[in-house]
Amino acid sequence: MSNLAPQRGVGAAIRSAARQVWLPVGILVVVTAVDLVTGSSTAYYPFLLLAPTLAAATAPPLAILVIGGVSLPLRYWLASRDGYLGAEYTDLFRVSTWMYVMATGLAMYLSAARIRRERALVAVSEVAVAAQRAILLPPSDKLGGLRLAVRYFAVAEEAELGGDLYIALDTPFGVRLIIGDVLGKGLGAVRTAAITIGAFREAAYDEPELSTVARRVDTSVTRNAPADRFVTALLVEVRPEHVAFTHRGHEEPVAIRADGAVHVLEPPEPGLPLGLGELDPEPPRPWVVPFGEGDLLLLLTDGFADARDAGGRHYPLVDRIRALFGEGRPTVPDPVVAVERLGDDLVRHVGLLRLADDALVLALARAPDPPKSPPAS
The missing domain is CATH 3.60.40.10 (PPM-type phosphatase domain)
Structure with a gap:
C-alpha cells in the first residue's frame, strides 16, 4: 500500500498538467497539420500565435514559455516551407516575430496574475468555510x-x-x-x-x-x-x-x-x-x-x-x-x-x-x- 500513494500522486499530477496544456498543444498540432496539407498556396502559420495566448487561461507561466519556445522554430519552419522568408517578407516576418514574443510574454504575465487571484480566492474560501463549519456544529x-x-x-x-x-x-x-x-x-x-x-x-x-x-x-x-x-x-x-x-x-x-x-x-x-x-x-x-x-x-x-x-x-x-x-x-x-x-x-x-x-x-x-x-x- 505504501507504493500506491506516490503512484496516485504522480498520476494526478500528469492529469492536471494535461488539462492545463491540452488546448495550446492541440492548436499547435492542428495548425501545423492544416498548413502542411494545404501546401504553400495558403499560410496558416500565423495562427500559431493562438497557442501561447490562449494558454494564459489554463496553463502556468512556465508552460506558456515552453509552448512559445516550441512554437517559434515551428513557426519559422512552416514559414520557410510556404516561401514567406524571402527578401520581400523579411521585415514583415521580423515584426511579426517580435509581436509573437511580446504576446507570449503578456500571456505569461496574465497567467501569473490569474494564479495569484485563484490562490487568494482559495484562501478566502477556506477561511469562510472554516468559519461556517465552526458555527454549524452537528x-x-x-x-x-x-x-x-x-x-x-x-x-x-x-x-x-x-x-x-x-x-x-x-x-x-x-x-x-x-x-x-x-x-x-x-x-x-x-x-x-x-x-x-x-x-x-x-x-x-x-x-x-x-x-x-x-x-x-x-x-x-x-x-x-x-x-x-x-x-x-x-x-x-x-x-x-x-x-x-x-x-x-x-x-x-x-x-x-x-x-x-x-x-x-x-x-x-x-x-x-x-x-x-x-x-x-x-x-x-x-x-x-x-x-x-x-x-x-x-x-x-x-x-x-x-x-x-x-x-x-x-x-x-x-x-x-x-x-x-x-x-x-x-x-x-x-x-x-x-x-x-x-x-x-x-x-x-x-x-x-x-x-x-x-x-x-x-x-x-x-x-x-x-x-x-x-x-x-
Whole structure:
C-alpha cells in the first residue's frame, strides 16, 4: 500500500498538467497539420500565435514559455516551407516575430496574475468555510430525551457562503432550538449567523419565556450585525407532550404524526425577522402544538422551497413530504433516515443544476423510553 500513494500522486499530477496544456498543444498540432496539407498556396502559420495566448487561461507561466519556445522554430519552419522568408517578407516576418514574443510574454504575465487571484480566492474560501463549519456544529444524536439529525446543503460560489444557522441546547427549561437564515451571503452572513447563535446560547439558558429569548436575540442582532442584515428564524422549545414555537419570519415547520398525517404548522401570529423587531412593538407570542412519542418534526430553511429542476419548477416540499413519509407509511422514520431521504429527494429534483440557496433540514423526535426490566422475584 505504501507504493500506491506516490503512484496516485504522480498520476494526478500528469492529469492536471494535461488539462492545463491540452488546448495550446492541440492548436499547435492542428495548425501545423492544416498548413502542411494545404501546401504553400495558403499560410496558416500565423495562427500559431493562438497557442501561447490562449494558454494564459489554463496553463502556468512556465508552460506558456515552453509552448512559445516550441512554437517559434515551428513557426519559422512552416514559414520557410510556404516561401514567406524571402527578401520581400523579411521585415514583415521580423515584426511579426517580435509581436509573437511580446504576446507570449503578456500571456505569461496574465497567467501569473490569474494564479495569484485563484490562490487568494482559495484562501478566502477556506477561511469562510472554516468559519461556517465552526458555527454549524452537528448536534448530538440524543439531547434531553430527543433524537436529532440535520442535513445541510451549502451553496458556495467562490466565497459567497450562505447564512443558514441552527443550534440545539438542553437548558433548564427544556430542549431549545433555533433555525434561521441570514439575508445575503458571504462573510457578512457568516458573522451575523455567529452573532445570532451566540445571543441565543446566552438567552436560552437564562430566560424562562421563549418570547423573551427571541427578544434578546433580536436586540443583539440589531446592535451587532451589519446594518443590511436580518435573520428569519424559528425558535423552538420542547415541553412534555407539546412543543412551543416563536415565529420570526421563517419557513413553517412540518409535523408528521405517528399515524402518518402531515401538518404544516402555520403560526397564528407571524413575526418579523430578527433585527427588525423595533418595527413591531408587540412581538408575536409562542404557540403550542402537540408533540408526542412517534411524531416527527421537520424544521427547514427556504432553500428547499426555492430549489428548481431543469424545467424551472420549484421543489414541492409538502407534497414530497407526504409522498415520502405521509399516509400509507407503516411507521414514521427515524430523524436520521428522514433527513437523508428528504435530502436525497431534493438532489434528485435539482438534478445536474445547482441549488439556488443553502438548504437545511433538522428533524427531531422523542426518544422512546428504555424498556423496563422485570421486577426481581
